[in-house]
Amino acid sequence: RCFHFCKLPGRVMGIRLLRFTSVVIIVLLLVAGALTALLPTIKDDKLPNSRREPKTQSQSALDSFTLIMQTYNRTDLLLKLLNHYQAIPHLHKVIVVWNNIGEKTPEEMWNSLGPHPVPVVFKVQTVNRMRNRLQNFPDLETKAVLMMDDDTLVSAHDLAFAFSVWQQFPEHIVGFVPRKHISTPSGVYSYGSFELQNPGFGNGDQYSMVLIGAAFFHSRYLEDFQQQPEAVYALIDETQNCDDIAMNFLVAKHTGKPSGVFVKPVDIRNLEKDTNSGYSGMWHRAEHLLQRSYCVNKLVNIYDGMPLKYSNIMISQFGFPNYANHKNKM
């Protein structure tokens, strides 16, 4: 019954080998069976291209974003806004950049009013600088950053939609506030919004910047910002302004495309008037807009060229808030 196998020396060894081989085969079959059971179910039509279900326990780095909010002299607004923003879908963590030098953060009070949906870290600053919010915070774990001014309220719907848009345009600043530069025959640039003349490419207006005070962008741009010429930091510190213009220059230079993608907000509000501090924000200074034109020209010098590019793409959410907001006469 043994055939040539038995003829080999070590017939005992042959049987053991046979048993061993059988055991190995059985184990492999069991492992394969277990793996098959673990295969994900393919549901192509149920997975929209850009949306992934949030993991309730921990948000993966690609599916969520970190809110970075710098604050100065408006702690009442900050806390009101934190109550709103802490509950936004896909939020991973909040980083509060505390520019109130020498003043205690509200961390104790915050903790006493827990639990909170996500962690909030208060980063105490040593100098009150506009560009403090553009540090490469080690607390950042997500690819996406949502940067908000401490007086701006954007609805959860707008943020959820804009985040999904950012996921489709991750190299752009995806946000709610578009601005533009225009060039003049003298070669001097001017900064502004829709009140300025259209840049003159076809009909309609164009924008060349999306402000970072209400926008999503990739966290790598914070790393990149640390590598800029000293003159950029000096400019931002000198004006306490223009960090957002500098970021748009950085992004445009990096991509060779328009830096921003404008998402038209349904519900965006400025809560400035609601503060008890009496402090009303840098943009009320008389020289604010002139400074920004000044910054555009300085940055063109520093970067030896104008990298900003124009876009006229305005994105809205299909069927929201009105279920047929795309209806037409056809």
Add this chain to the structure above:
Amino acid sequence: RCFHFCKLPGRVMGIRLLRFTSVVIIVLLLVAGALTALLPTIKDDKLPNSRREPKTQSQSALDSFTLIMQTYNRTDLLLKLLNHYQAIPHLHKVIVVWNNIGEKTPEEMWNSLGPHPVPVVFKVQTVNRMRNRLQNFPDLETKAVLMMDDDTLVSAHDLAFAFSVWQQFPEHIVGFVPRKHISTPSGVYSYGSFELQNPGFGNGDQYSMVLIGAAFFHSRYLEDFQQQPEAVYALIDETQNCDDIAMNFLVAKHTGKPSGVFVKPVDIRNLEKDTNSGYSGMWHRAEHLLQRSYCVNKLVNIYDGMPLKYSNIMISQFGFPNYANHKNKM
């Protein structure tokens, strides 16, 4: 006066060499001067990312598009629309797919009313088929195709903008008419528009198709369409419908992304009622929508899966027609 140079053998040769060298240097300086004069002026800020100035004499293949318009029994509308479309910016050529079998084309009359801004070719068909417009016409010289139904009027502004959007999304069908499919617990799909339930991904609606009767797409998709399973052609011929659904399946399968990008039209009109022919278009048939649901399910069988993906991106033109159509309370 000659120093060591004169001491070298061939003093005459030394002087000739000196002269020769001087002449060479002078010539080089002149050439360098001429080249400097020819250097292009760098005007980065004047070139928007996606728009290129049309060449008035001949449109380059990337800067222009070909209009393909199929026509049946509505020659009066065709001619009215041709007068409009022939003057659209960036139009390279018009291809009229003549489905009026046995009937003379209006080519003679067309020529007698020349000159025309662009060439118009009448492609006489032998059989009246819906999918005739999806042939890979040798007359096609551009990368972009604009396909229009012969009863649809879209404004030049909308078309110019949508073309610029297509240039930024060349692998998608960029157009004005969004539709969707929904799946049901039974696994059977249904076709429709906003009146159907939202697919249920977050709030708002989604679309999974952009109809080709008013859209830009890449001409390579016409090549690809020739390579489809026979069953697809049989389905389209059987229903005299669904060629556009088939194209969306094709594109979605090819890209793995949503097939279309919806551009919200400012001015789109259906001229059906204006025709003298009394012919009112296929979509008035009682079974039209049911057929399209039928087609969706048949195509899922043919392609062994549902490749369509959802999108909720709606694109509008920034600052047009209202110069501040993006203004908000901020």
